[in-house]
Amino acid sequence: MLHEKTCSAMANLVRVLVMIVIMSGVRFIIIGADGLDMNYYLASCPFVEPIVKDTVNRALQNDPTLAAALLRMHFHDCFIQGCDGSVLIDSTKGNTAEKDSPANLSLRGYEIIDDIKEQVEQQCPGVVSCADILAMAARDAVFFAGGPVYDIPKGRKDGRRSRIEDTINLPAPTLNASQLIRMFAQHGFTAQQMVALSGGHTLGVARCSSFKNRLNKADPALDSEFAKTLSKTCRGGDNSEQPFDPTRNDFDNLYYNALLRKNGVLTSDQTLYSNPTTRNFVNGYALNQAMFFFDFQQAMVKMSLLDVKDDGEVRENCRKIN
């Protein structure tokens, strides 16, 4: 009798222990080691996702070129000090912020983030970080432009540092493939993920100042007809815009097809086709858009988690530290 009771008590204890292990495993998968969570705002700000999506959609219906702006802004945010909204901060008397670096080039779209933040603050003040808003807005912009749909974990905190000198960590458009591979590897990306992320250049434009370095001498990696197109663009001055591919507002794989034809705009674009390692991935993505979308989406989630902070703040105004 006694023996039986002990046995079943033991069995129960084992069952409870197993449950605890399973539950904490599930918790770990959902919450993640960094404190981020797909459902982070489920209770504290349940409508944040539709607010971001609707505001982004409305802005892009008005001006579809802003999809590129939001995507690029998120990339710049994450590559400097992690995805902490530092790119959104305005300069002050004592501090020149990231956004005033020459590398900010044509960063735009800050008003969309401000608009979202205002609405979210009305519903749930002090809860949703600017870094999360930017990450969600970039994701929704990609989808609006015809790209893949994906979810990202939330719970990033906003950083308190935004310094012009940190923008030195952004990749320059004159880098070659081995330099790009090395730079992205510092953030934990493989060469293939770097090529997939460069596919962000399926959206938007570069200004002449970003590619005129290529026009002084004959470049075997640059199609001679396309060189004339670039030169013609530059006749309009340093700020004249050249689309990266024939469909600047559509998220597709035509960027990679342009590289196959030596119609890449930046040195850092065309080098992906010149380098034998990265050329394989360019060929793959040019042939198979579904594969590009899949790899892009995975790499974007990874980028959105770069050096996320749990010790920052939730900014009241995305342009100012509290």
Ligand code: HEM
């Ligand atoms: C691989 C290294 C990269 C380099 C060297 C680079 C460089 C540049 C440069 C020079 C421009 C043009 C800026 C101008 O002239 O106004 C640009 C634009 C852009 N970049 Fe990148 N970029 C890189 C990676 C990325 C990544 C990873 C993304 C996003 C996933 C991205 C998204 C964009 C977008 C969307 C634009 C167009 C912006 C607009 O039209 O407003 N770039 N990039």
Ligand SMILES: *[C@@H]1O[C@H](CO)[C@@H](O)[C@H](O)[C@H]1NC(C)=O
């Ligand atoms: C980018 O930086 C320049 C200074 O290099 C500044 O004049 C310009 O206002 C900045 N652009 C944005 C959008 O912040």
Ligand SMILES: *[C@@H]1O[C@H](CO)[C@@H](O)[C@H](O)[C@H]1NC(C)=O
């Ligand atoms: C890439 O650039 C680096 C630094 O300028 C240089 O040492 C290297 O030879 C270049 N690689 C190629 C393949 O051009």
